Amino acid sequence: MAPYTDQQAGEQGVTLADRVFTRLRNAIVEGEIPAGSKISEPELATEYGISRGPLRDAMGRLEACHLVERRANVGARVVSLSQEDLLELYILREALEGMAARLAAERITEKELEHLRRLLKQHEQRGELQEGIAYFQKEGDLDFHFRIVQASGNQRLVQLLCNDLYHLMRMYRYQFGMASARALIAFREHGHIVEAIADRDPEMAELIMRRHIRSSRVNVEMLFDAQDSLTRRSDPDLSEAG
């Protein structure tokens, strides 16, 4: 099971709200509940076979994760992901994961290091890289980043990145499909990051990690720009006021 699905994932959560929260989160992240769609409390409640109480609780947590947006007396909608927000997210990751890499270089254990190396080897052997598509879509990339963050030893960093932001990133990947020729490059950069961490070189680890994430962002930015100019050419309505 992917490491970012947290401990209570296996439907084994203690409380109804817990379980429904996890299920709803997956449903939203994987697009089963479409982005931007309105959420009806009674509807969902009957669908999941619970009453509105725990459902509202779960909704509150989803709101805290920024997966749904609520307005009082109006209702909740699944968040609709914007390109700008994704770019903002990359900025955050650059800062946070850069720091995580720095910390990891300072205090990673040999065991964790071995784990990282094995993960990279798995990615390599799986032969997904040549095809280019799979590395991002199957979340091997996120797995790697996740482990670095964990190795930082900063619980708050782990908490923040793994409980909130990563689910959002996953959602973006499901929505936008993020296949890219960068897969192979990204994989190589992962190797460099592990090297720097293994060398116990915090400055270098942070530098490479930041550059790595920044490159991903620029890549996505270019993709968006290309898409935009395409749609603008084929849909003249969108270029000026509709």
Added chain:
Amino acid sequence: MAPYTDQQAGEQGVTLADRVFTRLRNAIVEGEIPAGSKISEPELATEYGISRGPLRDAMGRLEACHLVERRANVGARVVSLSQEDLLELYILREALEGMAARLAAERITEKELEHLRRLLKQHEQRGELQEGIAYFQKEGDLDFHFRIVQASGNQRLVQLLCNDLYHLMRMYRYQFGMASARALIAFREHGHIVEAIADRDPEMAELIMRRHIRSSRVNVEMLFDAQDSLTRRSDPDLSEAG
């Protein structure tokens, strides 16, 4: 009113849970409800004159802010702040606010810049710095950092720092007092940060901001170490197994 108390603060929130959430948050942050104390739902509900529904909603949001910790079927306690956690928080701030300063240097407006300068002048004239105590305790420091983050233009950064982390920082200040001879030094560093931002020098802005926050952390770290060695000397029980 301090800028980090958000828009719905004036008891004017739309829903009961909103208002109770804000009131509870203040009560916790300012120590009115002591850190580490257990929270009884029926008790608080009657105290605030509402029923347990909206109260539980508010508790959920407090949990999302990391101001309370809940365990299923057991209950909620106000978070008890540890020294380690505060240091972790500083690490996070170093990364995030460093990035915020960088972004601010890139895209701050003249108006915001003027705001910043005026804020510093106010702090200077208020004569609090000489006494050393007030700058941190009265949250002039946090006000400054808050504005930088807002000037970054990254909504997610703003969100994260201003809705969650800053309330925690406030709580630490109320709890630990944080008076320090660093007040004057910190004030000067704020000046340097504004200069770098005004020069539109992102690298420098990030560098100084990170060094600034790092210095605060180191300062706190030393305070803690001093306290620890003191208590350990006077309370021999604590040095080894109780």
Added chain:
DNA sequence: TCGGATCCGATTGTTAACAATATCAGGTTA
């Protein structure tokens, strides 16, 4: 025909009662 007020329906927010779980006291047994 267009703009605005009004009513209706549906949805959300809130409440109070019910069920399930954990804590703690007391008793029992080795």
Added chain:
DNA sequence: TAACCTGATATTGTTAACAATCGGATCCGA
């Protein structure tokens, strides 16, 4: 005496009904 089991109590989790608010359709007037 100490460990364990057992039951009472209080707290939390859950439910279903009630109240308040919003959005949209309809009707009216200019």
